[in-house]
Amino acid sequence: MATEPPANTLPIFYGGLEPLSSTAHPNYKVRSSDTAPFLSNTHAIPITIDEFPSIQRFCPIIFSSGENPVPLALMGLNEGVNVYVDAEGKLTQELYVPAYVRRYPFMLARLAPDAQELSLCFDPTSGLVGEFEDGQPLFDGDKPSEATNNVLKFCEEFEMSAQRTVSFMNELKTAELLMEGEVSIQAAGVEQPFVYRGFQMVNEEKLRELRGDELRKMNQNGMLPLIFAHLFSMQLVRELFSRQVAQGKGPQPGVAGNA
Secondary structure (H helix, E strand, C coil), rough: CCCCCCCCCCCCCCCEECCCCCCCCCCCCECCCCCHHHHHHCEEECCCEEEEECCCCCCEEECCCCCCCCEEECCCCCCCCCCCCCCCCCCCCCCCHHHHHCCCCEEEEEECCCCCCEEEEEEECCEECCCCCEEEEEECCEEHHHHHHHHHHHHHHHHHHHHHHHHHHHHHCCCCCEEECCEEECCCCCCEEEEECCEEEECHHHHHHHHHHHHHHHHHHHHHHHHHHHHHHHHHHHHHHHHHHHHCCCCCCCCEEEE
């Protein structure tokens, strides 16, 4: 979700970032596509807290490991597995598509570490932005087109949602509600259970032990419903496992996994 990638690194999905400008890209257009090939081997996608109510209906919501965890929509239990799309990245079943995916190949980013403003950039390797015969123009003369203004608005809304998400995660850490997650699934006909680790989740025991004033604060600031959306969504882990097996993408017996 981060929009300030460290030197020599890029956010997930992005093969490059180039500032969009009427001077350098006067005749550029953006193509629409009903496929996203980069999704076919992506099992976890960053999401914002505004998306929790929609996401929790379709797939588990987990939190990444490390000191700065982010919420993730889990679309497969093993690396390289996404049970919601085919090999071309086309949806094969109903799913709320995260905003992180829908904003691609665009994003707002700082062009320099000390820059005060975010600039609209695009991934030049995406194949979706260029001097095409088809597609929507990105500029009307030297002015942004309607399509570009819509993209900019979407990216700005995403950034605001991302900031709210950072605040939510900081509150979870301050309350010490996160713990290392583990899910054990006993598959039929297999002696040893499949165990998945490498993620974080809310500690329900600590949540129950919170003082009344802390719970009241979380209820008033909207955190509590989001926490419950995450916890309820974890019930879908076994359904995700079943879908993997049905699609022939299940793990091999005796192999642990990282969600």
